[in-house]
Amino acid sequence: MKKFFLLLAGVTMVASSAMAQMSLVKEAEKMVGSNNPAELASALEKIEPALENPESKDNVQTWFTAGRLAFKLFDQMQAMKAVGQDGGMINAEMMGEALNAGFEAMFKALPLDSVKETNKDGSFKLDKNGMPKVKTKYSKDIIAALIPHIADMGNLGNTYLNLAQTSQKAEDWANAAKAYGNYCEVVTSPFAKAQNISLPDSTIAELKFFQGYAFYNAKDFANAYPALAQACKLGYTDNQVDAYATSALANLVQGFLDKKDYASAYSYIDAAIARDGDNATLYDMKGFTAELEKDIDAAIPFYQKAVEIDGNYAQGFYDLGRCYYLQAQAIIDADPNATNAQLKEKILPIYNKALPLLEKAGQLNADDAAKAKRVIDDIKYKMELMGVK
Numbered sequence: 144m145k146k147f148f149l150l151l152a153g154v155t156m157v158a159s160s161a162m163a164q165m166s167l168v169k170e171a172e173k174m175v176g177s178n179n180p181a182e183l184a185s186a187l188e189k190i191e192p193a194l195e196n197p198e199s200k201d202n203v204q205t206w207f208t209a210g211r212l213a214f215k216l217f218d219q220m221q222a223m224k225a226v227g228q229d230g231g232m233i234n235a236e237m238m239g240e241a242l243n244a245g246f247e248a249m250f251k252a253l254p255l256d257s258v259k260e261t262n263k264d265g266s267f268k269l270d271k272n273g274m275p276k277v278k279t280k281y282s283k284d285i286i287a288a289l290i291p292h293i294a295d296m297g298n299l300g301n302t303y304l305n306l307a308q309t310s311q312k313a314e315d316w317a318n319a320a321k322a323y324g325n326y327c328e329v330v331t332s333p334f335a336k337a338q339n340i341s342l343p344d345s346t347i348a349e350l351k352f353f354q355g356y357a358f359y360n361a362k363d364f365a366n367a368y369p370a371l372a373q374a375c376k377l378g379y380t381d382n383q384v385d386a387y388a389t390s391a392l393a394n395l396v397q398g399f400l401d402k403k404d405y406a407s408a409y410s411y412i413d414a415a416i417a418r419d420g421d422n423a424t425l426y427d428m429k430g431f432t433a434e435l436e437k438d439i440d441a442a443i444p445f446y447q448k449a450v451e452i453d454g455n456y457a458q459g460f461y462d463l464g465r466c467y468y469l470q471a472q473a474i475i476d477a478d479p480n481a482t483n484a485q486l487k488e489k490i491l492p493i494y495n496k497a498l499p500l501l502e503k504a505g506q507l508n509a510d511d512a513a514k515a516k517r518v519i520d521d522i523k524y525k526m527e528l529m530g531v532k
Contacts, residue, residue: 168193171209177215178219183216187209187212187216190205203252203280206252210252213241213242214242214249214292217242220237224238236306239299239303240318242299243318243322246292250325252285256285293340300326303316304319313362316358320354320355326350327351330347344377347377348377348379349379351370352370352381352384358370359391364391364392364398367391367395371387371391372388372415385419393424396411405435412429423453424449426449426452426459427459430445439466439470458504460503464498464499467493467494467496474486483530484529498522
C-alpha cells in the first residue's frame with residue numbers, strides 16, 4: 144500500500160514480535176471511528192509496517208483494519224469536498240489513492256478470513272467429507288464495506304483516465320489502469336454475484352480495454368497485453384483494440400528478444416495466435432523471432448503464412464522478399480570465386496521470387512517503399528552483372 148503522504152507526515156514504527164505488530168494494528172483500529180481525515184491518514188501511516196512485517200501481514204485483521212481506514216478516509220474526503228469544506232486542498236488523486244488502497248486491502252483480507260475450527264484437544268473439526276471445517280469472522284463486514292464503494296471505483300477509473308490524457312504522466316496512466324482493474328475484479332467476484340451485482344460481458348470488455356489502454360500508455364506492456372487480449376476475447380472491437388493489443392504484444396516480445404529469451408517470446412506469440420489465428424502480424428512476429436533465434440530458413444514459413452492470411456500486409460511481403468534476397472546473398476558469399484554464369488543458375492530463381500514480393504511491399508506501404516527499393520536496386524544490379532535485364 145502506498146504511503147499516505149497527502150495529509151500528515153508518517154509515523155515510522157519498528158516492531159519485531161507478532162504481539163507488537165498486532166498491538167500496532169489495534170492502535171490504528173481505534174481511529175476508524177474518527178471523522179478527521181488527518182487522523183485517518185496518520186492511522187494508515189502507523190499501520191503500514193504491519194502490512195509488510197512477516198508476523199502480521201498474513202493476518203486478516205491487519206488488512207481489514209487498513210481497508211476500513213482507507214475507505215473511511217475516502218468517505219470523509221468525499222463528504223468534505225462535496226460541501227466545500229476542504230479548502231480546495233483535497234483532489235481526485237488523494238481520493239483515488241485512498242479508494243484504491245481500501246479495495247486492495249479488503250481484497251487481501253477476504254481470502255485470509257478463513258480459520259480452521261478445532262476441538263478441545265486441538266485437532267481440527269472435520270466436515271462430512273473429512274476436510275477441516277472453516278469459519279470466517281470478518282467476511283460479511285469486508286463485503287459490506289466493499290459494496291457501497293463499487294460505483295466509486297468505476298468512476299475513479301474515468302477520473303484518472305481524464306487526468307492522464309491531460310498530464311500524460313505514467314503515474315496517472317498507471318493509477319487509471321489500477322482503478323479499472325480493481326473495478327473489474329470486484330464486479331466479477333463471487334461475492335458480487337452472490338449480491339446480484341454484475342455487469343454484462345460487453346461492459347467488462349470495455350473496462351478491460353481501458354485498463355489495457357492505460358497500461359499501454361504507461362508503457363507497462365506486460366500488463367497491457369493481457370488486458371487488451373481479454374477485451375478482444377470478450378468481443379470488444381472499438382477504439383482500434385486489435386491494433387493496441389498487437390502493438391503491446393510486439394513491445395512485450397521485443398523485451399524478451401532483447402534478452403534472448405526466445406522461449407518466453409514464443410509463449411506469448413503462440414498464445415496470441417491460438418486466440419487470433421487470422422492475424423498476419425502475429426505470424427510475422429513469429430517469423431522475426433525465428434530469424435533471430437535460428438536463421439532466415441526457419442523464418443520463411445511464418446512470413447509466408449502472414450502474406451497468405453493478408454494479401455495487403457506490406458511488412459509480411461517485405462520480410463519474405465528480404466529473406467529470399469538474403470538466401471541468394473548467402474550463396475554468393477559462400478563461393479566468392481564463382482562466375483556470374485555459375486551464380487545465375489543458383490540465384491536467379493531466388494531473385495525472381497524476391498522481386499515481386501518487394502515490389503508489392505513498396506506498393507502497399509509508402510513507408511516500406513524506400514527500404515524495398517534499396518533491395519530491389521541491388522537485385523537488379525546483380526542480375527545485370529549476370530546478363531539478365
